Amino acid sequence: MTKVQVLRYFSLWNQSVAALMRQLEPDIYHCMDYHAALAPLYLPEKPIPMILVLHNADYMGVIETDFINDRFWKTTSTMRRLSLVFNLRIRAIRKYVLFEGRFNMLKAGVAYIKEMQNGHGVCAVSANYAAELKRERMLFRGLPNILPLDNATDPADDQGTGTKELKKRRYAAKAALQKRCSLNEDPGAKILIFIGRWVKQKGVDHIAMLTEEILRSQQNVQMVLAGPPDDPFGLYAQEMLVPLKVKFEGRLFVCTEFFCLEKELRRGAHLCFTPSCSEPFGYVDVEFGLLGVPSVGCAIGGLGKMPGVYFRQQNADSPHMLLEAFHCAVDYALDMPDEEYWQMAKAATRAEFPFIIWKENLKEAYHLALTHFKDAATVVVTACT
Template structure:
């Protein structure tokens, strides 16, 4: 339920939550913290008695999902199909369309963001709106099949899901649909706003009088390139912020930061005007998945009682697995995250020569921009006895690194909350951030 899309919560007696995420959900698709949240929060809500649906793209032909046989035509020309998997009391619904099958990456390839991303996530938002109306699912294990219906709460996440509250207000309610539904927009990273040329408004399937909801004038200092030179654009996140009933961020501090010039990325004025419905809730972690006592990915499980021995055993195992000298006295540093400017991966590479002179070992795991991926390969090639750069994302390796490392590096230039720090504390690993 979350990151990029929504959750539906029934406002009546039992609560029904339809969570839809346009981007990702662990374990099926994941590139970072958003996928973790989508994979764990809905389950926690279901355990509290809510009926929860998560809607995400079918990025691959997942073998454990079943075709529901339900197809819906959207935008007048695109037919989507729904696949389903009930997992830990949650209805995970996968939207099937050819535009989602991109082996190079979920949002982008080496050349940059996909040119049809607006279409892909517009389709996802509409599919999320249609799912509660058209998709009969079991209300409990072995129960009769019913649709979720209209009295629900949508939880949308980031720009990818921001059109959900807009569609509720501009497309459905004028026809008497979703009159009692409510919408919540969760902002995980304000930097990514879903900005597109204004002439593509007709691709959204909204009435003409709703152009103002998505219209955006760039601040002068942010204008660069083509349509942005005049400051005119469409901004999906701005539209969601304007129309959602409630706004959430992933920490109280970030909810304040985004209303300031330094943290608002041009939307600080709009967010400040909606401060009465803006809240910050600290991210949480899945304590079953991230538990050093039971973690199946670790060579040696451990608890607070034997954490020193457990950490040492996992450190030695990781050093051996990665071909580094096995030395308990050498500080082992780790970086796990997206390779981009915000996460500060370039800062790690800049200080790498100095770090290597301090006789430490450094292990990095992540995927992102081509130049930073090349930087990880350079790091390993230049310091083969001290460094490893793993380009890609590997769940098992992220767990092993968190358990084995003495220090987790968090060089983010800004961080809305940060799940990796929480994982590190859970595993007895010191995290170091920048100021």
């Protein structure tokens, strides 16, 4: 899609959501991220309370309009063009969707909540991520708080399982995983695993840069790395890892496309890589942890909630520091005494993220939004043309 088509798509999407709300008349609008954050602007006749849940604030719906190759765009001012595409007044475009000189859809939701609810109603998917956004992102300056809505999940099937049973399941799953990924059948091998999108946010470039060093220095280590490259850093990781498949045949499995690994086979891993440079909540560490597979990675955002070995970003602008810290964490995790490791694995299976807590936090977010919502007679949103 061209940039103009993307703008038209989101215009249609937001106006469709607004039309649906006009018909259904909900008590409150629960908005996920930026995608439909403009929708309340199309309801000037009846503003609605809103909560905005941030699953990943790195994606703000920023669309560069400077280099759009469109005749109408070139002959009409950018603000007027955006006004026509989104069916919003120019002053509304300036007020709600321009941030730091760029078109930014997430800004619309934040600005609306500031205006209509005194800033109450912005949420994030973990307490640590909420604090991180409030501290580090200019877009959220001036908000009274960002509420935590930690994701919930079912507890582990084998929550009360002892170490002996965990080891038994691990060895059986490891044999099946090795067979599935064409690795050498080695009961004593420690399998390090990463399955997910290959993007900078997930730290996949750091995994790629350390893979050869880890496999050379740790002869009992095998690695399973799978997922589709989704940005230049993922493509860089692919260029580094694919040639290593031949060099470390039987010890390294690399798949650069969508890869589905059965739940029971995941139990066969020794550690799960989570070196993300930004992570709102992180489900991978939970999915593997509940199976008795601890994480090794960076304690940032929502990561660090599951038992594992983590490093902290002392200087996020230094790739060398991040790489060295990750390498140290991996070495420490691999050299842990067996008893300490299995206590950590058992603790991971006992982690809980109850739905009742998530439900109560969500009800609190709704209550705050409704309580602070200003009556339409007090504040009128005049956004539509």
